[in-house]
Amino acid sequence: MLDVCLMGCGGSMPKPDRWLSSAIMRLEGKSVVIDCGEGTQLAMKEAGFAFKSVGVILITHFHADHVSGLPGFLLSMGNEGRTDPVLIAGPRGISRVVRSLCVVAPDLPFEVEILEIPREGGSFSRDGFDVETVEASHTCPCFGYRIRINRAGKFDPEKAESNGVPLKYWNRLQHGETVTDGDLVFTPDLVLGPPRRGITVSYVVDTRPLPGMAKAVEGSDLLIIEGMFGEEKRERAEKSMHMTMAEAARIARDAGAEKVWLTHFSPSVPDPGEFIGEARAIFPAAEPGEDGMKTTLFFREDGESDE
Amino acid sequence: MLDVCLMGCGGSMPKPDRWLSSAIMRLEGKSVVIDCGEGTQLAMKEAGFAFKSVGVILITHFHADHVSGLPGFLLSMGNEGRTDPVLIAGPRGISRVVRSLCVVAPDLPFEVEILEIPREGGSFSRDGFDVETVEASHTCPCFGYRIRINRAGKFDPEKAESNGVPLKYWNRLQHGETVTDGDLVFTPDLVLGPPRRGITVSYVVDTRPLPGMAKAVEGSDLLIIEGMFGEEKRERAEKSMHMTMAEAARIARDAGAEKVWLTHFSPSVPDPGEFIGEARAIFPAAEPGEDGMKTTLFFREDGESDE
Numbered sequence: 001m002l003d004v005c006l007m008g009c010g011g012s013m014p015k016p017d018r019w020l021s022s023a024i025m026r027l028e029g030k031s032v033v034i035d036c037g038e039g040t041q042l043a044m045k046e047a048g049f050a051f052k053s054v055g056v057i058l059i060t061h062f063h064a065d066h067v068s069g070l071p072g073f074l075l076s077m078g079n080e081g082r083t084d085p086v087l088i089a090g091p092r093g094i095s096r097v098v099r100s101l102c103v104v105a106p107d108l109p110f111e112v113e114i115l116e117i118p119r120e121g122g123s124f125s126r127d128g129f130d131v132e133t134v135e136a137s138h139t140c141p142c143f144g145y146r147i148r149i150n151r152a153g154k155f156d157p158e159k160a161e162s163n164g165v166p167l168k169y170w171n172r173l174q175h176g177e178t179v180t181d182g183d184l185v186f187t188p189d190l191v192l193g194p195p196r197r198g199i200t201v202s203y204v205v206d207t208r209p210l211p212g213m214a215k216a217v218e219g220s221d222l223l224i225i226e227g228m229f230g231e232e233k234r235e236r237a238e239k240s241m242h243m244t245m246a247e248a249a250r251i252a253r254d255a256g257a258e259k260v261w262l263t264h265f266s267p268s269v270p271d272p273g274e275f276i277g278e279a280r281a282i283f284p285a286a287e288p289g290e291d292g293m294k295t296t297l298f299f300r301e302d303g304e305s306d307e
Numbered sequence: 308m309l310d311v312c313l314m315g316c317g318g319s320m321p322k323p324d325r326w327l328s329s330a331i332m333r334l335e336g337k338s339v340v341i342d343c344g345e346g347t348q349l350a351m352k353e354a355g356f357a358f359k360s361v362g363v364i365l366i367t368h369f370h371a372d373h374v375s376g377l378p379g380f381l382l383s384m385g386n387e388g389r390t391d392p393v394l395i396a397g398p399r400g401i402s403r404v405v406r407s408l409c410v411v412a413p414d415l416p417f418e419v420e421i422l423e424i425p426r427e428g429g430s431f432s433r434d435g436f437d438v439e440t441v442e443a444s445h446t447c448p449c450f451g452y453r454i455r456i457n458r459a460g461k462f463d464p465e466k467a468e469s470n471g472v473p474l475k476y477w478n479r480l481q482h483g484e485t486v487t488d489g490d491l492v493f494t495p496d497l498v499l500g501p502p503r504r505g506i507t508v509s510y511v512v513d514t515r516p517l518p519g520m521a522k523a524v525e526g527s528d529l530l531i532i533e534g535m536f537g538e539e540k541r542e543r544a545e546k547s548m549h550m551t552m553a554e555a556a557r558i559a560r561d562a563g564a565e566k567v568w569l570t571h572f573s574p575s576v577p578d579p580g581e582f583i584g585e586a587r588a589i590f591p592a593a594e595p596g597e598d599g600m601k602t603t604l605f606f607r608e609d610g611e612s613d614e
Binding site: 064 | 348352378382410
């Protein structure tokens with residue numbers, strides 16, 4: 001199961017009553033954080049997640065409201081005792097941005113690995129999270145992210161037998177291990193059925209809608225997506241390269257998303273609930289994000305035995 | 308009159324219920340801010356001061372809790388319409404720190420002037436504030452600051468007459484103007500009595516007590532000073548180069564301070580009031596700082612006519 005929390009739902013500037021947009025996902029004690037503006041470490045404390053668990057920080061782009069909280073966040077991770085490396089990934093230039101901001105966090109007790117994702121996007125895996133970029137169109141290079149938790153196939157004793165796998169290796173293979181026995185190599189696929197449906201969460205902010213966007217976030221169990229304004233400010237959204245709630249809802253609908261949380265609300269929108277009807281007319285399950293909003297996503301066949 | 312607000316009173320790390328230590332002083336619509344950790348822009352919004360008014364930002368040192376909020380703070384100043392230059396002053400190296408942090412605030416609508424104060428300290432004047440460094444001893448180069456609002460002498464018509472100043476210039480000279488009349492230059496001191504007592508506010512954090520410190524903040528109408536721990540953690544204070552409340556109170560007493568606000572409380576001290584007795588045994592007027600604590604300081608003879 002995957003715990004997800006929208007730690008903040010604000011855009012542009014932090015407000016005393018609204019943290020800047022960022023999210024955390026936790027899988028078996030390991031976490032991925034997306035975006036880290038000023039105050040995200042406080043939003044995370046309020047949400048009750050452990051800093052030490054964070055192995056990956058994804059940055060959508062380099063506007064201050066998405067990244068300027070990094071030094072304080074990393075220092076808090078160190079204070080909490082993290083010593084394992086941390087991977088920070090973002091568009092090209094992330095290395096310079098992280099190194100610059102960390103001028104005030106020079107002595108971290110863990111290694112910071114930095115992944116510069118090329119302009120055309122990319123994917124990588126870490127800690128059980130498969131991360132893929134989603135193309136975005138903002139005033140500067142920006143990525144959305146689609147994060148997948150893959151799930152191996154079900155154990156299939158008949159397949160194991162027909163593949164001639166010795167009984168003594170079944171258990172280890174079933175749990176993902178590859179076993180070598182002399183010249184023979186046994187891989188998990190010899191005892192497992194086809195991969196099962198995993199869990200997919202997508203996070204897309206600071207972008208205009210793009211034709212390929214719905215496809216890129218297709219089948220998301222949870223889509224966290226920018227709905228910065230109501231339709232009344234559509235023109236402002238277009239000019240500043242952001243999305244309205246209705247535009248976000250169209251992407252959610254076309255992507256066949258399960259749950260949808262709107263986020264990155266403009267400081268000029270004190271109550272996003274005022275415009276949620278515009279999104280629900282298109283995608284009825286759309287919810288206005290709130291700081292600290294949480295859910296737990298389960299694999300579809302949870303409750304069934306894997307044995 | 309001078310408005311002063313302790314916007315935050317926390318040290319090391321911001322907490323959901325305590326902003327990081329910083330202060331603002333406002334004189335006739337112009338403000339000086341001291342220190343700018345993560346969240347200071349929010350503390351300032353809560354305290355109700357205008358970003359646009361800030362002409363000077365003093366940084367005590369480069370630990371993240373004193374400086375990492377700068378990019379967001381400067382962006383908020385720009386959003387509020389500041390176009391006049393802003394002076395940021397701090398220990399040597401401030402230029403590199405500000406330029407590095409501002410990698411995420413590249414297009415500010417005002418000029419940022421940076422003043423690197425030499426190791427031995429220094430002084431400068433801006434917007435009616437006379438700023439002087441106070442020597443500090445921390446784990447990195449650090450300054451306290453003493454800020455004085457000077458007050459000219461009282462208008463003295465007898466002196467004006469005996470100095471042969473033409474009556475028509477009295478008013479302009481009285482208001483601080485220097486007047487040239489052909490070859491003659493008339494300066495304000497020709498019509499004014501000796502300078503009167505001004506207002507002095509000092510701000511000293513992140514330091515061990517030093518022998519010259521009381522002298523350096525002598526006669527402060529308000530001394531904002533670090534009392535990071537109670538005496539129970541004196542050893543920890545010594546090791547980490549901070550001060551206890553009692554140590555701060557001794558400086559306040561020796562300096563003959565009027566009001567004293569303790570600040571920069573350790574996250575491990577949830578209720579500084581618990582230890583305030585230790586400070587009050589030495590300096591009875593010591594007050595534990597609180598986020599948003601305000602006072603207005605008046606010139607001593609306020610209410611008298613200057614005419």
